[in-house]
Amino acid sequence: MSIKKILGAAAAIAMIAGSATVAIAEDLREITFAQPSASAINSFPVFIAIGEGYFAEEGLDVQVETVNGSGAVLQALAAGQADFGRPGPGPLLTARSRGVDAVFIYNTAARANFGLMVQEDSDFQTPEDLAGQVIGTGTADGAEVGFARNVMSGSGLEAGEDYTMMTVGDGGPATAAFLRGEISAYSASVADAAVLVQRGVALRDVTPAEFARFFGNGIVTMNETIQSDPELVEKFLRGVHRGMIFAMDEANREASLDHFAAGFPQEIEDRDFASALFTAVRSKSIPVDPASSMGYIPPAVWSEWQDSLIANGDLAAPLDDLDAAYTNAFVDKISAEFE
CATH class of the missing domain: 3.40.190.10 (Periplasmic binding protein-like II)
Structure with missing residues (x-):
């Protein structure tokens, strides 16, 4: 879905939310999302999806855990302490070179953040x-x-x-x-x-x-989760995608800030500053290519990330299968729902 269609997709979200066929389960499945810094604004689609009830509509109760940096996010995923996380592409590729089978599944920072x-x-x-x-x-x-x-x-x-x-x-x-x-x-x-x-x-x-x-941090999970529970991945990313669409509508600014305040009250103490920061962070989520859908991972830039890591000595050699480090399958499917 192109950025031009985002506001139109908001109508689809409203229809989904208001449909009588949507039932929020009494017993939600608890999952953990690990973020690399103590900020609701940096992980804005997740906190919006929590606040707007998008995850609950998918039967999920998302708990957010904050760790110190992308490396710690990947460690939490590999250890089974988190189901999803938001590390950067560089740390993910270096982790994969060490045998960590983590996969980039949604690009929340389409431009360098x-x-x-x-x-x-x-x-x-x-x-x-x-x-x-x-x-x-x-x-x-x-x-x-x-x-x-x-x-x-x-x-x-x-x-x-x-x-x-x-x-x-x-x-x-x-x-x-x-x-x-x-x-x-x-x-x-x-x-x-x-x-x-x-x-x-x-x-x-x-x-x-x-x-x-050079796109920034995005949503990552373990390949084992993709293979064993693709429905969970789809549900989580649908919530994230709806959170992204909600955030892009300027009419939802104050509601978004309220959701951030619920997650990290201290981050919203200066509401004007928080609002300006939200604008800046949100701008990095808009794809460079206007024809690309929100969340799309550009393969060419993925290759450039690997080349830069090799040039800098962070990777000793190209990965055996770079394509296994990311997938656009879920993005393509979910974005099509909001065309």
């Missing part, structure tokens, strides 16, 4: 200018690490040789690292950057425009 940020008044204008400098990241193995390495290697600079990476955390710790001069740049998500700006650190993005195609 990271940027290489410097302080606004710094002399750094391009990634090349950061030669010999320290680049901060929120986690040691999150999606922002692979993104930063990708951007830097595109400028001919290699980690450990031409620049240094340092895990500094997010929010207050990242702000302090900038102000103390410990880092010259920060690989930040839209949310991370917004928090730093709110804390008084004016930022400027030096990421080259061509890196916008």
Whole structure:
């Protein structure tokens, strides 16, 4: 479904929700969704689907667990501690190289949701200018690490040789690292950057425009779940997809913010800031190709992600079967329901 049809699909959602044939089971199946940071806005379609009752209509009771970074999300999935998660494509591919049979099934950040940020008044204008400098990241193995390495290697600079990476955390710790001069740049998500700006650190993005195609975090599950319980995967993703459609309708902004507040009240204490952050995060979910449906995973960019990981030394060699790392089968089926 193209982005032009999203608002039209809202009518289909209303019909489904209001149909007498839709019955919410008294005994819902409890499942766990693991997210890499403590934010309802970053996982907005999930929290909207919870708040609007979309998951309940599918017979699901979705519990959200927050862990530290994409690596931890994948560990939770592999250990059976979570049914679905939202890691980045880079960490997923490196996990698969270690035998973790996790599969990318829905693209919630169709455009790059990271940027290489410097302080606004710094002399750094391009990634090349950061030669010999320290680049901060929120986690040691999150999606922002692979993104930063990708951007830097595109400028001919290699980690450990031409620049240094340092895990500094997010929010207050990242702000302090900038102000103390410990880092010259920060690989930040839209949310991370917004928090730093709110804390008084004016930022400027030096990421080259061509890196916008490197999509960000998305919904992932284990291949075992896909094979043994495809109906569960379809139900969960239908809820996510309906949450995405709901979010794209500007008339639903206040209701969306209320759902985020129910999940993480502290994130919505400054409602104006939260609303602006939601706008920024939501914009990253719109496919680069207007003909693509919400959630679509572009195979060509998937290959580029692998190439960049190999170039940066995060993967020793191409995966034996890159196509097994993702599937658009569920996206195609579910999006067709809302044409």
